[in-house]
Amino acid sequence: MKKVAIVDYGLGNLRSAYNAFRCFDVDLNVIDAGDRLADAHAIVVPGVGSFDAGIRGLRARGHLEALQRRVVEGGVAFFGICLGMQFVFESSEEGSETGLGWMKGRVSRFPDGENFPKVPHIGWADVRVPRPTRLFSGIESPSDFYFVHSYYVPLEMDGAAHAAGIAEYGFEFAAAVERDNICACQFHPEKSQLAGLKMIENFLGAL
């Protein structure tokens, strides 16, 4: 049975992601120390929280190094969810820490103001699928997914080059990205009912 690691970095609610992944036939483990990621076939980084606190939490538990080693050098399948997607990029307007930097670009904040929709963006939104990817295999375009966020990956640099899903909130942004073994989405597949479970099945099915 494939070993799937859910990365615990000390913040956010892992429970929802855990509940969804545990419905599938995998050996699922919550891992709170980077050295225990060594034998995982897939690594999931979920989470709601702030960018800097998240990166610091990853570093403090030895996950940052382990992720570079396992995902970049080892080619292990990676799935970032919400904040976990933002970590994949170089930096965020939310803080001063450096991201994993696997994709080029900077995470931005939705603008506040009368001419823009309310922030945070909470709720279901259409995600359109610009190209065939593993994540969206068999999922129609557009499909609804559940979002909770104030920061987003702009459709610039790798956010555009590797966009696997595109959503709109005042303007279009990257709702999901995929490149080789690295996939990530801004929305919550674990809370997006059948479309989300289908996406998790797609990810696990490719292991």
Added chain:
Amino acid sequence: MRKHRLIATLLVAGGTVVQTRKFKPTNAVGNAFTAVDFFNGWAVDEIAILEISRDRSGVDRFIEIVEELSRRCFVPLSVGGKIEQAEDALRYVRVGADKAVVNTAASDRPELIAEIADAIGRQSLVVSIDARRDESMPSGYRVVVDCARRDTDRDALAWAQEAVERGAGELLVNAVENDGDKRGYDIDLMRIVSGGTRVPLIAMGGVGRWEHLVDGIRLGGADAVAAGNIFHYTEHSTKKAKEFLAAAGLPMRRSSFYKVALPRRPKYRPF
């Protein structure tokens, strides 16, 4: 395009789902697990479960119920009732709640809102406001607490604005007189609050026909519409409600069907 949400509300007292009228429990309608399974399968966009017993004796059991429910709930789950400090909200989140709903304790001690927002993030904090029409208040509505058993000195709109200022991510607004009354939402109240705040407003209380859901959005300015009682008695109720809203021209989530094998999905464990 903003999509509106349809939220199914479960009120739990002493471990059972109950219906209420003007905030007083009337009858038990059954088991929370079967209810959530139905809603989950029937296109509902979100589920809210609130513990409304008079005392705290049922809290531990309620937490067990939430924990079990969250294992099989693949839409956002909001949990409220008996939150008196930030730790209570965190406890719900730890057992699988996506959002915490706070009402009376926030009105009694408003600092609590910021404390909870710091602990779980403001996007996960719903402040629930119950109001009663009262012409002596500036907005025409007075805030009541403790399941409408106690009046406060707060004006409904002023309190909504203060709650947002202090860290509420969403507002859940219910009118006492309309609760369980099947006459529809209190549209004036919804319009006053939605017009004066900039966070998502969830309208609740009084849905007796699907048209009331449309009115809550179109006339009341609500972002999301919640109902409880009505869903318990209609087969495929949430699906029908969604179809009604979509047919009225409102942008709603499409509930596409995908065949997904879930070999280890937890089995229903009766309490």
